Amino acid sequence: xxxxxxxxxxxxxxxxxxxxxxxxxxxxxxxxxxxxxxxxxxxxxxxxxxxxxxxxxxxxxxxxxxxxxxxxxxxxxxxxxxxxxxxxxxxxxxxxxxxxxxxxxxxxxxxxxxxxxxxxxxxxxxxxxxxxxxxxxxxxxxxxxxxxxxxxxxxxxxxxxxxxxxxxxxxxxxxxxxxxxxxxxxxxxxxxxxxxxxxxxxxxxxxxxxxxxxxxxxxxxxxxxxxxxxxxxxxxxxxxxxxxxxxxxxxxxxxxxxxxxxxxxxxxxxxxxxxxxxxxxxxxxxxxxxxxxxxxxxxxxxxxxxxxxxxxxxxxxxxxxxxxxxxxxxxxxxxxxxxxxxxxxxxxxxxxxxxxxxxxxxxxxxxxxxxxxxxxxxxxxxxxxxxxxxxxxxxxxxxxxxxxxxxxxxxxxxxxxxxxxxxxxxxxxxxxxxxxxxxxxxxxxxxxxxxxxxxxxxxxxxxxxxxxxxxxxxxxxxxxxxxxxxxxxxxxxxxxxxxxxxxxxxxxxxxxxxxxxxxxxxxxxxxxxxxxxxxxxxxxxxxxxxxxxxxxxxxxxxxxxxxxxxxxxxxxxxxxxxxxxxxxxxxxxxxxxxxxxxxxxxxxxxxxxxxxxxxxxxxxxxxxxxxxxxxxxxxxxxxxxxxxxxxxxxxxxxxxxxxxxxxxxxxxxxxxxxxxxxxxxxxxxxxxxxxxxxxxxxxxxxxxxxxxxxxxxxxxxxxxxxxxxxxxxxxxxxxxxxxxxxxxx
Numbered sequence: 164x165x166x167x168x169x170x171x172x173x174x175x176x177x178x179x180x181x182x183x184x185x186x187x188x189x190x191x192x193x194x195x196x197x198x199x200x201x202x203x204x205x206x207x208x209x210x211x212x213x214x215x216x217x218x219x220x221x222x223x224x225x226x227x228x229x230x231x232x233x234x235x236x237x238x239x240x241x242x243x244x245x246x247x248x249x250x251x252x253x254x255x256x257x258x259x260x261x262x263x264x265x266x267x268x269x270x271x272x273x274x275x276x277x278x279x280x281x282x283x284x285x286x287x288x289x290x291x292x293x294x295x296x297x298x299x300x301x302x303x304x305x306x307x308x309x310x311x312x313x314x315x316x317x318x319x320x321x322x323x324x325x326x327x328x329x330x331x332x333x334x335x336x337x338x339x340x341x342x343x344x345x346x347x348x349x350x351x352x353x354x355x356x357x358x359x360x361x362x363x364x365x366x367x368x369x370x371x372x373x374x375x376x377x378x379x380x381x382x383x384x385x386x387x388x389x390x391x392x393x394x395x396x397x398x399x400x401x402x403x404x405x406x407x408x409x410x411x412x413x414x415x416x417x418x419x420x421x422x423x424x425x426x427x428x429x430x431x432x433x434x435x436x437x438x439x440x441x442x443x444x445x446x447x448x449x450x451x452x453x454x455x456x457x458x459x460x461x462x463x464x465x466x467x468x469x470x471x472x473x474x475x476x477x478x479x480x481x482x483x484x485x486x487x488x489x490x491x492x493x494x495x496x497x498x499x500x501x502x503x504x505x506x507x508x509x510x511x512x513x514x515x516x517x518x519x520x521x522x523x524x525x526x527x528x529x530x531x532x533x534x535x536x537x538x539x540x541x542x543x544x545x546x547x548x549x550x551x552x553x554x555x556x557x558x559x560x561x562x563x564x565x566x567x568x569x570x571x572x573x574x575x576x577x578x579x580x581x582x583x584x585x586x587x588x589x590x591x592x593x594x595x596x597x598x599x600x601x602x603x604x605x606x607x608x609x610x611x612x613x614x615x616x617x618x619x620x621x622x623x624x625x626x627x628x629x630x631x632x633x634x635x636x637x638x639x640x641x642x643x644x645x646x647x648x649x650x651x652x653x654x655x656x657x658x659x660x661x662x663x664x665x666x667x668x669x670x671x672x673x674x675x676x677x678x679x680x681x682x683x684x685x686x687x688x689x690x691x692x693x694x695x696x697x698x699x700x701x702x703x704x705x706x707x708x709x710x711x712x713x714x715x716x717x718x719x720x721x722x723x724x725x726x727x728x729x730x731x732x733x734x735x736x737x738x739x740x741x742x743x744x745x746x747x748x749x750x751x752x753x754x755x756x757x758x759x760x761x762x763x764x765x766x767x768x769x770x771x772x773x774x775x776x777x778x779x780x781x782x783x784x785x786x787x788x789x790x791x792x793x794x795x796x797x798x799x800x801x802x803x804x805x806x807x808x809x810x811x812x813x814x815x816x817x818x819x820x821x822x823x824x825x826x827x828x829x830x831x832x833x834x835x836x837x838x839x840x841x842x843x844x845x846x847x848x849x850x851x852x853x854x855x856x857x858x859x860x861x862x863x864x865x866x867x868x869x870x871x872x873x874x875x876x877x878x879x880x881x882x883x884x885x886x887x888x889x890x891x892x893x894x895x896x897x898x899x900x901x902x903x904x905x906x907x908x
Contacts, residue, residue: 165442176856199314208428208443211370211389215438220322220382225258226329234680236288237343238307240531241397243413243422243453246517247610253480253760255561258510258582259631264664266633268604268690272307273638274318276304276671277311277342278684283414284309286316286681287346289649289687290531293631294539294657294683295671298350298357299379304671304687305359307344312381313687315661315669322382332358332373332386337363338372338389345429347401353465353660354436355379358408360401361585369396369417370755371410371800373840375435381707386438390430400539402457404472405465407432407489411474414447424448425455427474427499429489444489446499452476454536455485458553458571461660463597473571474501475541477557479492479508482566484575505577507566508641512557519650521589522612525678526644529651532591534558539655542596543571548740548786548793552578556605558591563607565595566630588614592672594658599665601625601786602692605632606658606670611873615641616652617674618686624694625740626757639674639686647680661688666695694758696788702759703733704789706796711783713800715896718833724751724768727783727796729761738788746781747773755785769785773802776834776895803896807865807888814876814905823876825856828888828901835866837896845903853903856890878907 216222264326276295288307295304299414302313302319311323327346346361357376362369374385375582396412403409407429412422428445435441448455448675458473459467485501515519516535523530537557541759545551551572554567562584567821569578583590583605594608604622618638623631645652648653652673661667669689672775676684696702716722731737737759744750748771755765781798809828815822832838840862853876860870878884886903 164335167889171707172887175234185524196198199811201703203495206445206447208390208392209443210441211336211368211390211391212334213386213440216333216385216387216552218383218544219329219385220331223322223325224327225332226326237649238288238290239420240518240533241413242535242650244535246515246535252511252560252655253509255508255510255559255582257564257580258561258584261628261631263627263631263633264732265869266620266636267624267691268622272318272690273686273688276685276687277306277309277324278673279676279682281684282311282324284629288685289681289683290347290651290653291673291685292344292654293671293673293682294347294655295669296348296657297657297661297667297669297688298381299355299663301381302669302687303348303357303381303485304685305346305348306685306859307346308342310346310348311885318687325363329812330385331372334389336389337366337368337370338387341365345397345399347399349401349403349459350662351403352463352658353403353405355662356436357381358401358403359385360398362399362718364395364740368396371396371399373408373430373435377438377539386435388430388435388441389441395419396426400456402459402472402541404432404458404460404809405468405470407472408435409472409487411455413454416797422450422453424450425452426485427457427485429472429487431491435638437590442491444491444494444497446487450883455598456537456541456555457837458543458754459540461596462544462665464547464679466545467574473541473543473553475553475555476537478504480567481506482577484571486489486572486846489776490738492644497559503575505568505575506578507577508582509780510559510561510564510582515559521591521610521652523610524613524615527643528559528646528648529650530616531650532558533653534591538593539657540594544597546601546740547788551599554595554603556593556595558575558593563590563605564594565605565610566595567603572761579629581632583632585635587611590619594670595655596658596668598660598668598695600695600851601740602695604658604668604690605636606672607654608652608656608674615644616675617641617853618668620690622692624692625743638670638672640678641674643675643678645675645680645683646678667691673794694738697740701733702731702737702789703783704737704787704791704794705732706794708796710797710799711769713798715801715803715897716771716773718773718776718802720772722771722800724770727769728764728766729755729767729785730760730764731761733789734761736760741786742767742866743767743784743786746798747771747779747800747802748781748783769797769798771800773799773800776802776804778853801896803894803899804832805838805890805892805894805899806831806833807890809900809901811902811904812874813842814903816906816908817878819878819881819907821877822854823905825873825875827873829869829871830860830864830890831869832864832866832894834894837863837865838892839863840892842889842891844889844891845886846889847885847903849884852876852884852905852907853886875904876903881907
C-alpha cells in the first residue's frame with residue numbers, strides 16, 4: 164500500500180483514521196523511541212515488544228480468516244515527489260533489437276493463488292500487493308488482507324486464506340488489531356526460516372510488525388516483534404542479509420502530505436532468530452532520496468563476513484548504490500555510505516513516473532504503473548567463481564528496463580542492461596532473479612488495447628547476447644479488464660528461487676479473469692532453465708594432477724602438450740563457468756564444456772612457450788559450482804635463449820683408449836641480447852671418457868649468433884659410457900646440456 168494525494172476522495176476509513184489520529188501523537192513518539200548518536204540521520208529503534216507464539220495453524224482460528232463484512236478499501240498511492248508533466252520519450256540505446264528463441268525454461272506447477280472466488284477468498288482491497296516466496300517444502304503467498312500456505316510439490320493448499328494479522332494473534336497492540344497490509348513474506352535461506360512483515364498505520368504508534376518462524380514450517384511458531392517508527396512508514400520492503408533483516412521505507416508525515424525521505428533500516432537478525440530482544444538501526448535520508456530497495460541474498464554462497472548490505476534506487480538516466488554496514492553492539496560504528504552513481508542508457512519512466520496510463524481492452528480505465536521506483540526485489544548472488552551480481556528492473560516508456568550490476572562491494576559496474584519490448588503491449592510491475600547457473604528470469608504484468616491484464620515471463624541464459632532476453636511465455640492469459648474507476652495495480656510481485664535446488668524460479672502476480680472492480684485474481688507458477696543443476700546433488704572435482712612442470716624451453720618455441728584430467732566425483736552436475744590460464748602457458752585443446760555429468764571426465768591440454776628467460780610460473784584455473792571452487796593447477800617452466808643442436812651425440816663403438824672422430828654441437832643465441840658464457844664442461848656418469856677438443860665460442864655470444872663446441876669419445880672401459888656437455892651462461896636455465904653416449908670395446 165501507499166497513498167495518492169490526488170485521489171483523496173477515494174481514501175478509505177483506514178486513511179482518514181490515520182490522518183486524524185496520528186498528528187496528535189507523532190511528535191511525542193519520536194522522542195520516546197529513538198536514541199540518536201549525534202550524527203544526522205542515524206537512529207536506533209528499540210522494539211516495542213517481542214514474544215514467541217504458538218503454532219500459526221492453532222492461532223489462525225482466533226483471527227477472522229476472511230473479513231467478508233469489511234468495506235472495500237482502495238489503498239491509495241503516495242508519490243514521494245510530485246509528478247511533473249509528461250516528458251518527451253528519450254532515445255533508448257538499451258532497447259533489445261535481437262530476437263531470441265522462445266524462452267527455454269521448462270514450466271512446472273501453474274495454479275491459482277488468492278483471488279476472487281478462490282478458496283473462499285473475497286477481494287476487499289486494491290491493489291493486492293501480490294507477493295510470495297518458496298521455502299524448503301512450502302510456498303507462502305501473501306496479498307493485502309490474507310495469506311495462504313501451499314505444498315510446493317503439488318500446489319495443494321495447506322493453510323488459509325488467513326488474515327494477515329494472524330501472525331500476531333494474541334500479541335496485543337496494532338500488530339494484532341490492525342490488518343493494514345503492505346505485506347512482505349520472505350524466506351531466510353541461511354537459517355531456513357520464514358520472515359513475515361506488514362505495517363500497522365491505522366492507529367498509533369506507527370509500527371512495522373515482523374514475525375520470524377522458529378522452524379522451516381510456515382504453519383508453526385514465530386518469534387514476533389513490533390518496532391515503532393516516528394513517521395508514516397510507507398511502502399516497506401525487506402531484504403535478507405547475513406547480519407540483519409534490512410528494511411526500506413518511504414517516510415511521510417502522519418497526514419501523508421509531506422515526504423520526509425527514504426529510511427534504510429537493519430533489524431538484528433541474530434537476536435530475532437533466537438527470539439531475543441532486538442533493535443533496529445536506521446539511517447533517515449533527506450527528501451531527495453526515495454524508494455530504496457535493500458539487497459536480498461539468493462543462493463548458497465554467503466556474503467563475506469562484514470560485507471555491507473546494498474541499497475539502490477534510480478535517478479535521471481542512472482542507478483544509485485549505497486552500502487549499509489550495521490553494528491548492533493556499538494551502533495555508532497554503523498555506516499550508510501553513498502551513493503555511487505552508475506550511468507545507464509537513457510530512459511523515460513512509464514507514465515512519466517506518474518499514475519494511471521496502462522490501457523486495457525474494452526474500457527477507458529487505465530492502470531497505475533508505479534514506474535517512479537525500482538520493482539521488488541533487489542536479488543544479490545555470489546557465484547562459484549567469486550563474482551557478485553545484483554539484478555533489478557523498472558518500467559519505462561519503451562518497455563521493461565533491467566540491469567545486472569557486478570562487483571557492488573568494489574568498483575560496481577553495469578555488466579549488462581536491456582529494455583524488453585517485443586510488441587507494442589505494455590509490460591510493467593516486474594520482478595527479477597538469477598539462479599545458480601546465472602540464468603535470469605523476469606516476470607511481469609502485460610496489457611494493451613487488445614490484451615487483458617495477464618501474467619508473462621521471460622529470461623535468458625548466460626550464453627545469450629548481453630542485454631537480451633528470450634521470447635516471452637504466458638503464465639496465465641487474462642480474460643477481463645479492471646473497471647469501476649479503479650486504477651490501482653500491483654504494487655509489486657515476486658520472483659524467488661527455490662532454496663533446495665537453487666534453480667527453480669517461482670513467480671506470483673495478479674491478473675483479471677473477469678471484467679469488474681475488486682475482483683482480481685493471482686497466479687503462482689514455477690519453471691527452471693535447462694542448464695541449471697536440477698538434480699539436487701553436489702558436484703565434486705578431482706584433478707589428475709595439481710602441478711605441471713615443463714622444464715627448460717628455448718624462447719619462442721612451444722613445448723609438447725601436457726594433459727590435466729577433471730572428473731566429477733560428486734552427486735550433482737558440475738557447471739563450469741570458465742577455464743582460465745595465465746603466464747607463458749596456453750590451452751591447446753580441451754574436451755571440457757560448460758557441464759560435466761556425475762562420474763564423467765574431461766581434459767585440458769596445456770603447452771609452454773616462454774617469452775623471457777628464467778623461471779616462468781602460471782596457473783590453470785577451473786571456475787565451477789563445486790564446493791572446492793576454484794580448482795587450480797600450478798604451471799612451471801624455464802625460458803632460455805641458448806639453444807643446443809643437436810641435444811644428443813652418439814659416438815658408436817670405439818676401442819678402449821682409442822679417440823673417436825670429432826662431433827660438434829652448435830650453440831645458438833636465439834635472443835636479441837648478448838649472452839655471457841661462464842664455462843664449458845663435461846659431466847654425467849662417465850665424464851672422463853669424453854674430450855672437449857675445441858670450440859669457436861668465446862666468452863660471450865651476440866644476439867642471433869652461433870658458435871660450435873667439438874667433442875670426442877675416448878672410452879676408458881668396455882660397455883656403454885655416458886656423459887653430458889654443460890654450457891654455463893646467463894641466458895636463462897643454465898646450464899644448457901647435450902647428452903653424450905658411446906660404447907667402449
